[in-house]
Amino acid sequence: MWAKRRQPLQSKISSVNDASGLWLAASAMLMVTLLSSAAFLAPQSALLYLALTNVLLLVHGLLCRGNIGGILRYIVLQLGFTLLLYVVIHGGQQLHQGAWAVARLLLALLPGWWLTVVIKPQWIGEVLAKIMPVKWAFVVAASINLLPYMTSELRDIYQLQLLRGARIAPRQLLNPLNWYELAYCVIFPLFVQLLKLAQQTATAARSRHFGSHPQPTHWRDPRSHQ
Amino acid sequence: MRLLELDGVNFNYGSLEPWIFRDLTLCIESGSCHCISGPTGSGKSTLLRLLSGLQSRPFEGGVYRRRGLLCGLVMQDPQVQLLRQTVGAEVAFALENTAVTRDDMIPRVQKALRRVGLFVALDSPIGNLSLGQKYRLMIAAQLVSEPAVLLLDEPWAQLDNSGVDELLAVIRALRAEGMAVVMSEHNPDAFKGVADHFWQLQSGRLLPGQFDCDHHVMLTDFSPEMPTVFTTDPFEFRYQGSNTLFSSPQPLAVQRRELVTLIGDNGSGKSSLLKAIAGIQSNVYPLPMKVFGQRPKAGVFGQQLGLLMQRPNRQLFEATVEEELSFSLRRFGLPIDMASELLEQLGLAALAQRSPHTLSYGQQHLVALASLACYRPSLLLLDDPLAGLDSAHLDKLWMMINSLRKDGCSVIISCHRSLPLAATQEWQLVKGELLVNNMCRENRRVG
Known part of the structure; x- marks a missing residue:
């Protein structure tokens, strides 16, 4: 139950x-x-x-x-x-x-x-595909799918820079002068990673024929057929 | 049967950039297996993209494909290629895009999973799979389209020994079915049993044979010295709300100048242990560890401790290589000259004013490590630092480690396999237990 x-x-x-x-x-x-x-x-x-x-x-x-x-x-x-x-x-x-x-x-x-x-992001993508171009719907669904990964990247980069001496410990961030450091050495490399990831995701999708058919079909986990 | 042929291909990333390929010729026949090695940044991944038809930039020369030929490309890191959350949905993605009907999808997805030996439920969350399983899942996601050529980008570095064994079995089976396999690899020896053509890509030329670099810096032997920098009583490593990941039945100790290798399979807990030593691993039950005599906590050790995580190019953010190295020196109040000295020592002085983001993967890797080495930490933790590095870059890595240990630094390196190193201890994570192999027991006091 x-x-x-x-x-x-x-x-x-x-x-x-x-x-x-x-x-x-x-x-x-x-x-x-x-x-x-x-x-x-x-x-x-x-x-x-x-x-x-x-x-x-x-x-x-x-x-x-x-x-x-x-x-x-x-x-x-x-x-x-x-x-x-x-x-x-x-x-x-x-x-x-x-x-x-x-x-x-x-x-x-x-x-x-x-x-x-x-x-699931794929459901969101499927709903969005009804009201917007399939490619845009995929981008939204893929972005949601990547959120946990990007969160873990953010945590890793923050910790790496903290260990390198960046003034970004919670107590140091109480000083607004240190916010620039957070943006510069955590948010900026995160954006670089995001761009790389977007490129890799696009290649992965293209290598699996994404965009080759105007009306793609949709997978259902087997439970859906029971 | 000839499937794919490159004839006199020339390629570069811009008219002022150096040539990536010069008059490159390659012929792929069905059932063949090609292994391409070469230095980091030589263009191996670009060559695979060119073969797959995904290279969007223009090139000179001829690429001839058999009519209707499909190529499947599996890139280096399976993690960044995952587009769905369940096994079935991931494999079916290619079928969705070719408008295969729902009823036809399930048998084709099941067949693809069977071909790579992945016997899991179709609605299994991908997050539950090991890295080796995820890599095979990516292969299945390509096989579901029935390609005639499978392209694999540096699989060895991503996988532990069992993962490589699984992959070898899959490649053998696919070759027996007539599929051609082309892989780029830094360690071609690992695929001697399955590959029948070995190539080396160097200076834009593709020549028969395996790439071998002349450089061979050896790690220097240093005897451990007091004081002890890291100690722990026996412990169980357990995430909150989860079962024990592994346990250490014996106490551990690392003295000054020691080199410890931490060996284990994917997912065995190597990275988590290193993070715990650095004091940044959250969601684990308290561990009886002491680093420099105190409990590890993020940021409390300052310049005494350095940690290099996997994919270290993530930490690069400054405008030039020199500034990247100087960042920690400024923060820890150390002389800025130490940055240029280290670059000089590593033979990287020419890169000092270059943006770290424009460097090759191997160079970025070294710059990230140099940004830690330049402030001379007393304990350096390196999480799988060898992944994707060729022997020339490995030499520079060893040079840095030798230099740091000479100054009294202790180094802990995690990796998938035992290394031919001058390690003083080897910690092995086997079946949930951390086993210690003291290489020079007579000189050490453990616990």
Whole structure:
């Protein structure tokens, strides 16, 4: 019973027919777009309801074995930076506004995280292929697929530069003068890696006939046929 | 049967750039197996791309293909070629793109997986496969299109011994079916049993035989000295929420000037152990390790410790090679001259003002290592530093290690296989256990 409850939405989609599965994936994507937009557009009074909805997504994502650690670390860091900026620019009076801004950011990120946990990138690509050119849909799906890899690259590069003496330890980053170092010796090499990776992914896709047919078909894991 | 032929091909990356290929001629027949060796940056990967038809830049000369010929290219790192999350979806990607119907996909995917000896469920997550299995998965992802020529880019460096054995068996089976195999390789000896044509690509020319470099710097023997820089009591290495990855039933100790090789298969925990020693491995249960007498923690050792991770070109970011080396010197308050001295010593002074991003793979590798070596750490951790390096670049690597050890640095190197080195200890990760082989036990006090 427990195992069943932990199955990703993808597995549940697999148990229905393809058309219904696609509709379910499309609905999830639409819902996530609306929720993320609402995080920025909704009035402050409505944020509580939005937060409750996000809590449900969070619980479901965690049950589907999603790892929220990266987002939480980012939000804590972002909160530190934002509050520091508010202190520097506005003094101590408007700190709560900085906290609200970060809260909205968290509410905007959570639905996207949930989507990447419960829907396979290939499903997202398949839905997108209905509304945009196949190549663009592939790029979006491949980008989502590469997110875990790029996160691990970011961590490795950060650690490498920290060991080389870069002033990017969490305590050093409290000093805004060191943010340039973070951008220069972590974010810049990460972008270089991203470009290389994009090139390699493109070669890998081309070597497997990507783009050779205007209307590609779509694989379903065997469970879909049961 | 002749499948593919290169006739007098000339190629370079620009009119002012040196020639990559000069009058290159090669003929691929069905059932043949070609192994191409050559120095790092000689154009082996470019040659494979040219053969596969994926080389988009213009070239001179003739490339003749049999009508309807399909080539399958497997690049060096399987990790960057993965486009899907499950085994079945990954293999089926080529079929999707050629609009094969869903019902026809499953038997073809199953057949391709069987041909590479990968017997896993089609909905298995790729993340659960070992690197060797992922490499075979990439081969299956090409075989599913029934290519007549399979092109493999430097498989040996990526795979451990069991992975190479699996690959050899796959190549034998494919050759028996009439498929031609072409691979680029720094270590052609590993494929002597299956390859029937050996080529060396050097200075743009493709000549019969194996590439062999004249340089052979030997590692110098240094006796370990007190003090001890690294110690640990017996431990179990375990990620939080997971079973034990490996255990060390005996205490470990590394003294000054020691050279330790850490040997193990893909996924055995070598990189994680090195990261734990450097204090940057998260999500593991606490380990009883002491480095320079204190518990490892990221950044606390400053210039005392250096770590070179796999694919070290990831860490390059400065505008010139000299600045790349100077970065740590400035941060640790050391004389900047040490950078140019090291470049001089390695014979890389000519590269000092070049951008590290424009260098060849081997040169980038050396610059990344030099950026650590120049601040003279007391403990240097090298994670698989030999991957993709030819013997000329290996010589420079050994030179750096000799020079560092002479100054009292201890070095721990992880790799897939035992090395013919002047190692003082060999740590082997076998079946979840770290076994220690002391090469000069009489001189050492362990624990």
